[in-house]
Amino acid sequence: MIETDVIGHIADELYNAETNAYEVDKFVDQFPELDVELAYHIQDRLIEMKCNKENAKISGRKLGLTSKSKQEMMGVHEPSYGVLLDNMQLFEGDPISTKPFIHAKVEPEIAFVFDKEVSGDHITVADILDATAYITPAMEIIDSRYRNFDFTLPDVVADNSSSSRYLISERFYQVNDVDLRLMGMVFKKNGEIVATSAGAAVMGHPARAIAWMANKLKERNQRIQPGEVVLSGALAKAFAIEPGDHFSVSFDGIGALEAAFIE
Ligand code: OOG
Ligand code: MG
Secondary structure (H helix, E strand, C coil): CCHHHHHHHHHHHHHHHHHCCCCECCCCCCCCCCCHHHHHHHHHHHHHHHHHHHCCCEEEEEEECCEHHHHHHHCCCCCEEEEEEHHHEECCCCCEECCCCCCCEEEEEEEEEECCCCCCCCCCHHHHHHHEEEEEEEEEEECCCEHHHCCCHHHHHHCHHHEEEEEECCCCECHHHCCCCCCEEEEEECCEEEEEEEHHHECCCHHHHHHHHHHHHHHCCCCCCCCCEEECCCCCCCEECCCCCEEEEEECCCEEEEEEEEC
């Protein structure tokens, strides 16, 4: 197949898999030309389709595979990024139906909300912190379209880095009030502690992950925009969700966020 057909074909398959909640096999075996660069073109196409068909708008970005726990869990040892759309946002206190999902998992995350455009030649941690309006606890629901979450880096990039839904707390904190590297995190499932971590689990500093993405975006003429939310990537591994489950994430200094799942 010629390249433009591969882009359209894989984007269609992923869109249909998500919309009708079924799994597909990873594409690298079938399309040896699928590399990371081509995968980001597929991701762009998928986002364009979602924006058009669902009348959705870009609300932010996410990083994936930025912590050792996540990299080891998925067997992919480099980070990826993806796009968040306004129709992926859920709100704390609203029970979350598991019906639309294929095999969703939930992850503890930190959200950065920006009030400046992030630009410049070489974007640093300081640039990211300077452009951040506030930070707040977050959870991401990932729902890879691939069978058993089995993918390579190009596959997961094409699949918008497994994005499905996200929720952020509505209590906002200044980056200067905490040490993001040392900020402790406790993640609970049904009242039991299932993971503990600290900000430094994400590439040494969560804002370093975001700086990495901002530099990559620049190469593709894209930028983090004012008002956007960015999830810096899970601080611990992801946990499968069953109806009836309740998860909470608490951070030192920036509070907690809860999510309850129903049928
Ligand atoms: C890829 C997405 C990972 C994170 O926070 O590490 C991710 C996956 O594990 O399916 O969102
Ligand atoms: Mg994530």
